[in-house]
Structures are given as C-alpha cells and as structure tokens.
Amino acid sequence: MIIDSHQHFWKYDSVRDSWIDDTMKIIQRDFLPADLEPILKTNNVDGCIAVQADQSEQETEFLLDLAKNNKFIKGVVGWVNLSDTGVENRLKYFSQNTLFKGVRHILQAEKDDFMLDQTFLNGINKLAPLNLTYDLLIYAHQLQNCVTLVSKFPDQKFVLDHIAKPSIKFGEIETWKTAIKTLAALPNVYCKLSGLTTEADWHNWKTEDFIPYIDVIFEEFGAHRIMYGSDWPVCLLSGNYSKTKEIVTTYIKKLSSQEQQQVMGLNAINFYGITI
Numbered sequence: 077m078i079i080d081s082h083q084h085f086w087k088y089d090s091v092r093d094s095w096i097d098d099t100m101k102i103i104q105r106d107f108l109p110a111d112l113e114p115i116l117k118t119n120n121v122d123g124c125i126a127v128q129a130d131q132s133e134q135e136t137e138f139l140l141d142l143a144k145n146n147k148f149i150k151g152v153v154g155w156v157n158l159s160d161t162g163v164e165n166r167l168k169y170f171s172q173n174t175l176f177k178g179v180r181h182i183l184q185a186e187k188d189d190f191m192l193d194q195t196f197l198n199g200i201n202k203l204a205p206l207n208l209t210y211d212l213l214i215y216a217h218q219l220q221n222c223v224t225l226v227s228k229f230p231d232q233k234f235v236l237d238h239i240a241k242p243s244i245k246f247g248e249i250e251t252w253k254t255a256i257k258t259l260a261a262l263p264n265v266y267c268k269l270s271g272l273t274t275e276a277d278w279h280n281w282k283t284e285d286f287i288p289y290i291d292v293i294f295e296e297f298g299a300h301r302i303m304y305g306s307d308w309p310v311c312l313l314s315g316n317y318s319k320t321k322e323i324v325t326t327y328i329k330k331l332s333s334q335e336q337q338q339v340m341g342l343n344a345i346n347f348y349g350i351t352i
Contacts, residue, residue, distance in 0.1 A: 077352065079150060080116065080124040081344040082237065082270045082305025085109065085142055092130060100313055107309045109146040115308070115317045116148060122341070123150040125305075125348060127211060127237075128180050131155050136170060143175045150350045151177035153211050158199025171206045177348040178209030178233075184241070188218055191225045200229055209233045209348060212265075216242045219255035226262050233264055233347060238271030238307065239293055244285055245277045253292050260296035266347055267297045269324050269339070270305030273314035281314065283323055290327050299328075299335035303343040 086093065087106050096104055116124065126139045126149050136154030143149040152175050156166045170176045183191050190196060191214075203210055212234055214222050219240055226234050236259065242252040259265055272286050293302060304324045311320045328336045344350065 077123070077341045077345070078121045078304075079341040079344040079350065080121050080306045080308070081235075081303040081348075082127055082268050083112065083124050083308040084129045084310065085112075085126055085139065086129055102312050103309050109142055109149065112308060113146070113148060119318055119321055121321075123148045123350070125149075125151045125153060125177070125344065125350075127153040128155040131182060133157075133166070136176070140170075140173055140175055149175075151175055151348045153178045153180050153209070153348075155180060156199075158202075159193070159195040160199070161195075163199045164202045167202055167206055167208065171208065174351070176208075177350075178211060179203060180211035180213055180237075183212065183214050183218065188221055191218075191221055197225075197228065200225070200232060204229065204232045207349065209235065211235055211237050212240075213237045214240055216240045216248075216252045216255070219252070219259060223255070223259050223262070226259065226265055230262075230264055233266070235266040235268055235303070235347060237268050237305075238275070239267060239269065239289060241271065241275050242289060244272065244275040244281075244289060249288055249292070252289075256292055257296050260301075265297075266301045266303060266343065267293055268303050268305040269293065271307045271310070272323060273320060274307070274310060276314065278314035283326065286323055287327070290323075299331060299338050300343065302339050303347065304340050 085108055088104055126143060128135050139152040139154060143152050154176060156163060156179055158181060210232060212222055242248055273281055276285050306317055306320050308317055328339055
C-alpha cells in the first residue's frame with residue numbers, strides 16, 4: 077500500500093496565506109480533495125496524510141472534515157496552540173476523532189529558540205500520552221535546537237519534514253549532514269523524503285541534484301524510519317506530482333522489496349497509526 081505522508085489542502089485566502097507570494101502564482105488558488113484524488117489514482121497512491129498549512133484550530137477542523145468525507149485521506153496532522161495553558165484539553169478534544177493523528181507548528185517561521193521555550197515544551201509533553209505524533213518543520217540552521225528538543229522527549233514520536241530544507245540549489249550539504257547525523261541518532265525521529273524540489277532550482281533541477289542528500293538520509297535514518305511525501309500542491313512550484321514521486325521511487329529501486337514498501341507506505345501507516 078502506498079501512502080503519501082505529506083500533502084496540504086486549502087481554500088486560498090490572500091491575507092491568511094500571505095506566504096504564497098507572487099513567485100508562487102501557480103498555487104494561489106484552492107486545492108481540495110477533488111483535485112488530489114485523481115492524481116493519487118494516476119500515480120497508484122492509496123491514501124494520504126493531510127498536514128496543516130495554517131496555524132489555527134479552524135484549519136484542524138477543516139482538515140478533519142475533509143478526511144471524514146474523503147476516505148483516501150487516512151489521517152490529519154493539525155494545529156493546536158502547544159504554548160497555551162489549556163493545550164491538554166484541546167488535544168483531548170481533537171483526539172476524540174480517530175483521524176486526528178498528530179500536531180505541527182510552523183517552527184521555521186519562529187525565532188530559533190522558540191522550540192525550547194518551556195511553554196512550548198509543556199505542550200509537546202502532552203502529546204505522547206494521547207498517542208499523538210509531532211511533525212518538525214524547520215530549516216537546516218535550526219537542526220541543533222531540534223536535536224535538543226527531541227532529546228528531551230524519548231517517548232514522543234517525531235518526524236522531520238522536508239529533510240530540514242537544506243539549500244539543494246546551492247549544494248550546501250556538510251553542516252546539514254553533520255546535524256542530520258546527530259538527529260538521526262535519536263531513535264524516536266523519522267524523516268519524510270518530501271519538499272526536495274522546492275529547495276532546488278525550481279526550473280532547472282535534475283534528479284542527480286538530490287542523490288547526495290537522499291544518500292545521507294538513508295545512511296543515517298535507515299529505510300525503516302523514512303517515508304515518502306509529495307508536499308502537494310507546493311511541489312507544483314517546481315514540477316508535478318509524478319516527477320516528485322519518481323525521485324523517490326527511482327532511488328529506492330536498489331533496495332529490497334520490504335524496504336521499498338516501508339518507505340512508500342508501511343512506515344507512514346505505523347508512525348501515524350493509520351487504519352487500513
């Protein structure tokens with residue numbers, strides 16, 4: 077079974093979605109399940125995980141409602157204010173819905189020490205007892221603080237989104253590689269092979285550009301902690317769904333059948349507790 081571990085839906089709002097600037101006109105529109113379902117079918121993908129793109133509980137409700145009405149959406153990574161004193165009650169509220177699998181905060185937009193603030197750490201501490209995951213959305217320069225964060229919660233399941241967004245376009249790899257090695261040494265962290273093309277030269281990337289980075293991810297995390305993700309529709313900035321998926325499927329052809337199944341679906345199923 078193939079599961080896309082990372083994609084988004086939204087009804088485009090130019091104010092709320094101001095991060096989608098004029099260099100991203102191709103995604104300045106609505107993206108809903110009716111848009112994605114035929115693409116998944118064409119690419120032989122059985123289901124997906126919908127991940128938050130807006131930091132509001134309305135976003136979480138929106139995604140859960142879409143998942144309820146579209147069976148191919150196997151789970152939701154939503155947003156809850158982890159720094160709020162009432163975070164436990166909000167997490168319990170959303171956890172009543174079995175499609176609510178985890179939480180993400182857009183840490184890449186915060187000051188680097190935000191993730192180590194005690195109020196935020198208190199929120200992270202409330203996830204594991206409810207069997208909720210946490211998606212790490214950071215830039216490469218935030219990896220060291222990320223290691224500190226993850227090491228505080230050995231019983232919490234974490235997954236690194238977009239391999240921490242190294243600058244593939246400029247070939248920056250050594251500092252990122254060192255930090256990835258440290259993070260991957262923590263056994264409770266997984267990694268999504270997602271968001272690669274948008275860190276490369278959008279219009280001139282080649283599959284070979286990604287090989288050194290993917291090599292590092294497999295060497296450090298192993299096939300049992302890596303999951304495929306499209307980052308649709310953001311991936312449309314630098315290609316299309318099929319090309320994005322092909323980067324991963326081409327690379328893993330050298331792996332065993334079991335390892336290929338882990339990367340393309342089994343790991344996501346196990347990590348997010350997806351019901352098949």
